[in-house]
Amino acid sequence: MKSFTELRTIEIESILSKKGKLTREERIILEIKNNPGIRFRELMKSMKITNGVMSYYIQKLEKLGVIFTERKSGVSRLFTDNIDTSDMSLIKFLRTATPKKIMLVLLKDDKLTFRQITEKIQMSPSTTSFYLKKLVSSNIVRVSNGANNKYILENKKQVSNLIVLYHPSIIDAASENLEDIFS
């Protein structure tokens, strides 16, 4: 079975290798593939498509089995069908600023206490605690048993791979900024 990364590359390339302009469905699939876990409203904003029209396309693509929507506590997150469930939960956290910061500091330093994490990410203890609890309950971060509770990232390799995969290079980010200015 092909890995998620391979599938992602192959399918994006098959869409991009098509000559001429991409259809709206293809652009939506591409946007979701590039930003798995994107919220419905974020997608609307980034693609400049109204709510009704976007709903129509999302329902159509869901019926075709190309994408699926995860609806949890009033937030709809969109994914492509070939995504791993373990990747899915990690990606959701990587799309939120504070959990991403926490994961980045834990990626850099192996074991950190709660105080060290709050100092490094420069967030309030209550915010840090809120997100750390979520990360621990999702089995992304585990707590070591000892005198001082230390937090450890469960799967460092998977997190670093996903950060690299969904973190555009400076050139690609600048190209997107340039297009934003002219669109």
Add this chain to the structure above:
Amino acid sequence: MSIVEAIPRNKPLVIFAIIAIIGVSTVPSLAPHVFHGMHIVDLIMHQVGIVLASILTFLALNSYIMNKSKKMIVVSIAFALFACAELVQLLESQKHHVLDFWNSPTEWAHIMLFGMLVLFALAIFKRKQL
């Protein structure tokens, strides 16, 4: 897919090659004017203008490859023309020395155009938060 994904994995080598190419093409036009007072400033502004306009051309092309938006082709042509205009002005500056830099309206216009290009490049390279 973008141009970045197509370039070789050895990024330091690519960066070194780019700097080397810019350096080699820049030195012959600047070196003879090092001791010509403010004339060198005018030449440096033209050189940096060429480099920045070329980078913006590249970014616009990369953007077209990534998102297939035709208007980015137009934008890349516009920046390529800007780079060409700077090159023509650079060649022209080689012949006519700038004697009174600060009292020349042409040079003030040049500074403003240069400022516009630098600010535009800064705005584009400002990273978006995830």
